[in-house]
Amino acid sequence: MGRSGESGHLLVATNKRARHDYQILRTYEAGIVLVGTEVKSLRAGRVSLVDAFAQQGDREIMLHGLHIAEYGFGSWTNHQPRRIRKLLLRRVEIDRILERLREGGLTLVPLSLYFENGWAKVELGLAKGRRSFDKRQAIAEREANREIAREFSRRLKGRPRHQG
CATH class of the missing domain: 2.40.280.10 (Small protein B)
Structure with a gap:
């Protein structure tokens, strides 16, 4: 302890x-x-x-x-x-x-x-x-990973892709 x-x-x-x-x-x-x-x-x-x-x-x-x-x-x-x-x-x-x-x-x-x-x-x-370029790249990479995770989650739940 x-x-x-x-x-x-x-x-x-x-x-x-x-x-x-x-x-x-x-x-x-x-x-x-x-x-x-x-x-x-x-x-x-x-x-x-x-x-x-x-x-x-x-x-x-x-x-x-x-x-x-x-x-x-x-x-x-x-x-x-x-x-x-x-x-x-x-x-x-x-x-x-x-x-x-x-x-x-x-x-x-x-x-x-x-x-x-x-x-x-x-x-x-x-x-x-x-550097500022690296920061922008890291943000874009993070956003892309979030979008991939969202799409994966949608498909697991059997929902169609959001139209809009």
Whole structure:
């Protein structure tokens, strides 16, 4: 079991823009080093992944730009909303990620933030930036797949194709 008797998966925030702007090559799960008031704000859902990104910092991976709003009932011990936070990964994974980032053209973006058995986790994506042409192509591909799925569903249900 995790902390405070919790179990399961509780999604706190997602970065929908990341999957639009980047082609995700590989995903990783990392823990985050947080202070108490940050955890309380996360549980209340007061977080934004919009400008967040991860990068190397002294052989570690650090999360920059993650906004966790100050806790409303916090005192002088409250946290800075946009402070740099250390990510917790195995040394082998860190070395592998940093090696890929050094190759160039790749970046590390947070895709979602959630609680897993009471522990705050972030899903990171090793990503390659998309140009506007690639974005349009991805949208067209997604629309075509939806249309194929609709037609398949219609035929399974024995309905004729929609005329119009």
